[in-house]
Amino acid sequence: MIEITDSEICLDELIKRAKRDDAGAMVTFLGTVRDDETGGIEQLEVEAFQEAALAELQAIRQEAMSRFSLKAAEVVHRTGTLAVGESIVAIVCSAGHREEAFSGCRYIIEELKSRAPLWKKEIGKKGERWVGRA
Amino acid sequence: MRVKVAAFASFREILGRERALEIRDGSTVKELLDELAAASPRFREEAFEPSGALRDYVLLMVNRKRIDPQQDLARALVDGDELAVFPPLAGG
Numbered sequence: 001m002i003e004i005t006d007s008e009i010c011l012d013e014l015i016k017r018a019k020r021d022d023a024g025a026m027v028t029f030l031g032t033v034r035d036d037e038t039g040g041i042e043q044l045e046v047e048a049f050q051e052a053a054l055a056e057l058q059a060i061r062q063e064a065m066s067r068f069s070l071k072a073a074e075v076v077h078r079t080g081t082l083a084v085g086e087s088i089v090a091i092v093c094s095a096g097h098r099e100e101a102f103s104g105c106r107y108i109i110e111e112l113k114s115r116a117p118l119w120k121k122e123i124g125k126k127g128e129r130w131v132g133r134a
Numbered sequence: 135m136r137v138k139v140a141a142f143a144s145f146r147e148i149l150g151r152e153r154a155l156e157i158r159d160g161s162t163v164k165e166l167l168d169e170l171a172a173a174s175p176r177f178r179e180e181a182f183e184p185s186g187a188l189r190d191y192v193l194l195m196v197n198r199k200r201i202d203p204q205q206d207l208a209r210a211l212v213d214g215d216e217l218a219v220f221p222p223l224a225g226g
Binding site: 113 | 140142143144146191195198218220221222223224225226
């Protein structure tokens with residue numbers, strides 16, 4: 001299942017949804033809001049082109065399911081205003097064995113970062129900055 | 135004809151999230167971008183080099199499909215099309 005939400009991510013819920021009797025491995029990835037080295041980040045604003053991002057994430061999930069023979073893949077991305085330490089994205093992949101589960105999970109996060117229309121703005125003591133812009 | 139412009143992240147802050155525009159039939163993506171730049175000096179500065187070329191961090195979608203901002207600016211739009219304008223992606 002794919003979700004873009006302004007509610008807090010519950011990883012346990014995703015793990016429950018991705019459990020399968022024929023899966024011997026589950027790999028989870030959690031991306032979190034990181035402070036900078038000076039402690040200057042106060043908030044992160046996450047924005048999505050909702051309809052296009054959902055379609056892209058759905059395509060990425062399908063690719064991962066078939067390339068790595070996953071039994072299940074759950075992807076949730078947050079939007080809205082997040083504090084340092086909060087979860088931005090969670091991915092849970094189930095597979096017969098760990099190799100496929102690791103590969104599937106890595107594939108989804110890497111493709112999400114390069115293809116899904118989502119943006120982050122760091123808001124800190126020294127001002128604001130859209131991530132990814134020079 | 136009527137088209138929709140959707141803007142995200144830094145470009146949303148300049149153009150607003152969504153607007154509908156009446157443009158000449160057969161207008162291209164470049165002509166629509168020029169129209170937006172004519173109406174907003176800030177958008178012109180953010181999206182275009184002083185030479186008039188589109189800056190390389192400007193990304194575009196037509197009807198939710200990515201187009202190549204260097205190759206596809208001459209693409210003609212049709213009534214009801216949606217052009218999305220945004221900076222580099224940064225999800226995850």
